[in-house]
Amino acid sequence: MSRLFLMGLVLVSTLVRPAWAEEPQSQNSEAAPAASSSTARPEGRSAAVPFIFTTSSMGFSVGAAASLQGVLQERSQLVAVGTYSENDSYVAFLGAYNLHFGDSGRWFVDLQAFDARMRETNVYIDGNPNFDTPAGSHGSSGENMVLGEESQRDFYATLRYVLPFGAGEHSPQRRARLVAGIPVAPEKGEQVGAYTSVEFEPFYRERTVEGFDGQFQKDKTQGVSLKLDHDARDFIPSPSRGYRFEAQLHRDFGSGERSSYTKWEAQYSHYLNFGASNWSKQQVLALTAYTSDVPTWDSGAEGHRPPWFAESTLGGWNRLRGYQSGRFHDRSAVFYGAEYRAIPRWQPQGAIPFIDRYYFPWWQLAIYGEVGRVHDSYDLSELHKEMDWTVGFGVRMWVENVVARVDWGFSEEESQLRVVVNQPF
Template sequence: MGLYSEKDSYVGFLSAFNYALSSNLLFSTQMYQARFNDNPYYLGDQGSNSSLTEDKTVTNGDEENYKLELKYLLPWGNVREHGLLGAFQPVRDVSFASPVDSGVSSIIFTPFYSSRELDIYNDKKEEATGFSLTFDWDNRDSVRNTTRGSHTSFDLTTGAESLQSEDLWLKWEFQNSQYYSLGPLGDWFDQQVLAFDFYTADTPTWNKCDGAVCARPPEQEQARLGGLYRLRGYTAGRYHGRSAIHYSAEYRVLPDWQPLDDIPLINYYDLPWWQWVAFAEVGRVADDYDLKTLHEDMKWNVGGAVRFQVEGIVVRAEMAKGADEGTFRVMINQPF
């Protein structure tokens, strides 16, 4: 996939997902390369929690991100009952609250390379080469239109500027999502769901320094808020630092009114449902992992979205507004 803008910016993206190498091993890859001209970046202290939106750097940037993923499906829950098919069933039973008995559990190994080269830095690249190791437990009844269950992941990422570098940094991330069905509401809504998400991250090597050189990831790999998934009312990577915490809450409904099948051209596609969403989010970054600090002066945004399932793919259009910034985005997949 490729996109091009009137400012001569471009994005190229190539991906392949879930190629089965065996009955328990899946392979995926994502490759991203982009050129952004006159693009806003929040560099250094400009990305701290106390920074102002107008304190930004507008420059040209080249970005790259390449990932290979090997996912091992643990022989538990749905995979134990149904084999490889159990990982891809559109609707699953999530009656149990243990990964051994319910859902799909996996261990994911992901080597990666990322870089960012900004004109303001005279072509000096910020690079990261490393890998992440993730335990993931997907206990949702449906990936596209979740009404019950949970999704939990714990991720360890380590990397350095190059394979030869000794300044290895380490970052951990934890995320948990919970979903509660409220049932229908008269003739108004066929389905109501409350969805909650919690995310937190830290970089324990942040203050491990040898002179002026510290074991810290480059800014594109730091704990970040803003963008498509967290603090959606803000620019991608608006806030970054050593640690982060973030809370999301969504009220999702499927309206009884479904006009999409009557719209010319659109009705050629399979559109089984559309969804209205109201959401609110709070979060912040910090240079220490201190729960008291992370819950002070938190940034927030509220928003609304319309989401559709189109030929098996969830498309979302969202508007979100924070205290000093707002965004409109169109993207695929649920945010959590």
């Protein structure tokens, strides 16, 4: 079981209106302070979050997260996170989002950098002398892993262009009609529909594993990906209506030290709004389906395959949340998830001293179920047999225009408690 206990949390911020990548429109006097009208110019806001926690891989840890909105540009956001632990593990993240350029206003850039070292962790790769079957494959033992130190390093630069048709014909800036931070149905005559964008993303990812038994393995992948995103959700942070379809193609052209490969993945998500009830302000059923494949897996004499962490993977923050990240990985994968989300009418946080300083209009309950499987060929019949599963529940909090998520997932092997940001889909 993954242990994660939040020991303390202190929020420090300068209280100025936040900037919005997705511009809100207030509907009435109940709208939250951050939901300024569509004609108002948002200002910058800064927030910092020191925290203390303990995990099985890092031990006792301290860290901080900071967000700067509207600093570089009107609706840009800078995010920085850093942690350090008693066993000399660390995590560092830096991101810059929603940077825009060009006269059309349709070009956007996101930049992300991640570096981490876990001194004691489980990695599902081959090397355990007690097993001769592939680690991470479907049906593999949960004990078929390497225990040791893992270092991670990721860099992404995403160039996005919003196409001039559909909902994005007249403006690439999205607008959500909110009441107390909750999206409501558009009024008659308001523009609705899907925003379609294309993305070009150079990437670099690296993993180094040093097993306690002396094993050493270093893998990396670098290349580019192309993505088509067709998005008709009513509110990106926490949708209540609409749908989204994503299709992405990854290509690593290889080098003398690594194999070239091609990988594709696609995901469709749909959101059904069941309205309010006597006890809830909002009820939503969120559904998703995902699949991926590496078509170059068996091409050539030796195959053209990505490193284990870039294969079709399940387990982690968003898919099969009852398993550790990268628990399952192989050539292909399918995944299905359903999540019921409800925002209770009982919202006491506005009356709690100190917390009432922050924009915290709602918290949300979630119950979810998931199934998925990996396989060594893209065989849809085989991928739907004996699927692995996860069930769980969680709490979501809309704090300072960010969805903070706490999920507890249960599977046949273990349970996983995670504190992350953003909805899983």
